[in-house]
Ligand code: ADP
């Protein structure tokens with residue numbers, strides 16, 4: 430597990446679009462922090478900077494003890510869960526989970542252990558030989574989470590992972606993510622525009638507005654204010 434620390438993080442896109450205007454945030458070891466706020470407030474940009482998918486214009490980003498500003502995504506010891514699943518369509522579920530580990534040179538028994546563990550936690554053991562197109566939306570999203578789990582990262586980043594699912598599945602997956610969080614206690618940064626998701630999952634919520642932090646607090650503190 431790792432602490433994620435943002436000091437004065439800024440992002441200016443070409444055309445002088447100031448998407449993130451100076452964010453200080455300290456996510457503790459094992460803490461689950463949810464970023465909320467209106468569309469266009471900079472949530473996704475902030476998360477993508479932490480992931481290494483977007484360059485940082487200004488400021489310092491620590492993951493664990495390291496400054497990771499210029500490290501590649503794969504070197505940051507994080508795993509990201511996307512809303513569009515990002516599965517390999519031609520591979521079985523097992524190989525979707527195993528592929529990255531194989532690339533990274535893990536031994537066969539270690540791959541089997543990690544895939545087995547993740548599949549067990551996400552209850553997708555029965556689908557390991559299927560292709561993604563033979564799965565429901567919820568099952569696909571579980572596989573996408575499995576791809577993050579098998580990496581056994583120091584931190585998880587979630588970019589609206591449930592927003593493509595129907596309402597019933599969203600509720601179910603919300604509960605499942607909460608259970609995983611209780612079990613794994615991995616440091617997490619989670620972006621959503623869904624208030625119920627934020628309230629259910631977040632130890633702490635960070636409300637962004639126009640590229641800046643507007644409020645920080647527990648779900649109770651944020652949503653019980655007049
Ligand atoms: P959110 O995730 O909260 O909806 P984003 O981080 O996607 O917000 O966007 C923040 C601001 O940055 C918006 O004004 C958006 O239009 C702008 N923006 C996002 N991505 C780019 C980009 N690649 N180039 C230029 N502007 C961008």
Ligand code: ADP
Pocket residue numbers: 502503507508509510525526527528529530532576577
């Ligand atoms: P994976 O490792 O997910 O099976 P690849 O081996 O094709 O897929 O990885 C492509 C690149 O993207 C690698 O640098 C990998 O470390 C990175 N990457 C893949 N999945 C994630 C993820 N969920 N979060 C962060 N980085 C990822």
